[in-house]
Amino acid sequence: MLKEERFRLILDRLVHDQKVYLAGLSTLLNVSEDTIRRDIKELAEQGLLKSVRGGAVPHSPGPHRxxxxxxxxxxxxxxxxxxxxxxxxxxxxxxxxxxxxxxxxxxxxxxxxxxxxxxxxxxxxxxxxxxxxxxxxxxxxxxxxxxxxxxxxxxxxxxxxxxxxxxxxxxxxxxxxxxxxxxxxxxxxxxxxxxxxxxxxxxxxxxxxxxxxxxxxxxxxxxxxxxxxxxxxxxxxxxxxxxxxxxxx
Incomplete structure (x- = not known):
């Protein structure tokens, strides 16, 4: 599975469940937890989610100014x-x-x-x-x-x-x-x-x-x-x- 496909599935699952876990995503996407951890880190750097211990949660939507x-x-x-x-x-x-x-x-x-x-x-x-x-x-x-x-x-x-x-x-x-x-x-x-x-x-x-x-x-x-x-x-x-x-x- 391409990285971009994993990103889309991670974000879709986050919208649906409001929290995602490394272990669950690893099983769902059939990749290692280290791969999921790197994916979440990259998505967090793009401002698309908030990385937390063991997984990720959504960022607050809307502007900050x-x-x-x-x-x-x-x-x-x-x-x-x-x-x-x-x-x-x-x-x-x-x-x-x-x-x-x-x-x-x-x-x-x-x-x-x-x-x-x-x-x-x-x-x-x-x-x-x-x-x-x-x-x-x-x-x-x-x-x-x-x-x-x-x-x-x-x-x-x-x-x-x-x-x-x-x-x-x-x-x-x-x-x-x-x-x-x-x-x-x-x-x-x-x-x-x-x-x-x-x-x-x-x-x-x-x-x-x-x-x-x-x-x-x-x-x-x-x-x-x-x-x-x-x-x-x-x-x-x-x-x-x-x-x-x-x-x-």
């Missing part, structure tokens, strides 16, 4: 943002990260709500400027230009000062076994501190980001309190998360 992400899956993110509003109550302290779904929550936030918002997102801070009853505490630091968020030690030290009621966490990739991951190391560090500084973690993710993985670890999946997606919460595909004690919304 904020200007591109804000225009991607807009209808689905509107659904997510409207669901997220139901979890916000007067007098809460809420951490907003820089994900585009979190930005849409800020955009839809009622003008009469009373909140304290902690954020490292320039778009979130800008959108909340006209909310008379929302106090905005902005985490300074170094600007990550393609995401319009602050990162680095100053940002992290600022976020460590809080014990927020809720963290609205934009998710790039989440996998039941591999946890929450990010394509950017410094953003993953900031997200980790946001989680440590919050009682309840509400993850915002379009369904296509579930069971995918990126390079940098953020937290175990069961650290999430709620996962809000653009699909019905009763979807059978979510069973793997509800079994971890996570509420789906």
């Amino acid at each position: 904020f200007k591109d992400r804000i225009l991607h899956d807009t209808e689905q993110k509107q659904i997510i943002a409207k669901k997220a509003l139901e979890f916000l109550k007067d007098d809460q302290v809420v951490i907003f990260d820089g994900g585009t779904s979190a930005v849409l929550v800020a955009q839809l936030l009622p003008k009469d709500v009373h909140l304290t918002v902690v954020t490292n997102s320039f778009p979130v801070a800008t959108l909340l400027e006209e909310h008379e009853h929302v106090e905005v505490l902005f985490a300074g630091g170094r600007l990550l230009k393609n995401s319009f968020v602050t990162i680095g030690n100053d940002t992290i030290q600022f976020l460590k000062k809080f014990r927020a009621d809720i963290c609205l966490l934009g998710i790039c990739s989440i996998h039941a076994e591999l946890g929450v991951t990010s394509p950017n190391f410094e953003e993953s560090e900031v997200k980790r501190v946001m989680i440590e500084s919050s009682k309840e973690i509400i993850a915002l993710a379009t369904v296509e980001k579930l069971e995918t993985a990126e390079a940098y670890y953020v937290c175990p999946t069961d650290r999430l309190s709620v996962i809000i997606t653009d699909q019905l919460a009763e979807d059978e595909a979510f069973k793997v998360y509800t079994e971890l004690g996570i509420k789906m919304a």
Whole structure:
């Protein structure tokens, strides 16, 4: 079998099963595990999947630049943002990260709500400027230009000062076994501190980001309190998360 044929079959199986294993592919394609390992390495270098111990999982789909992400899956993110509003109550302290779904929550936030918002997102801070009853505490630091968020030690030290009621966490990739991951190391560090500084973690993710993985670890999946997606919460595909004690919304 030609290498290109193996690549196509590996990617097809990954779409179908959401995870592939070296041993299973070796049997299916009648080649050695070393050959499969090299194939997966090459596909990973092309950005077509994420290599993990013993096999591979899908990469998170969609663009990584904020200007591109804000225009991607807009209808689905509107659904997510409207669901997220139901979890916000007067007098809460809420951490907003820089994900585009979190930005849409800020955009839809009622003008009469009373909140304290902690954020490292320039778009979130800008959108909340006209909310008379929302106090905005902005985490300074170094600007990550393609995401319009602050990162680095100053940002992290600022976020460590809080014990927020809720963290609205934009998710790039989440996998039941591999946890929450990010394509950017410094953003993953900031997200980790946001989680440590919050009682309840509400993850915002379009369904296509579930069971995918990126390079940098953020937290175990069961650290999430709620996962809000653009699909019905009763979807059978979510069973793997509800079994971890996570509420789906």
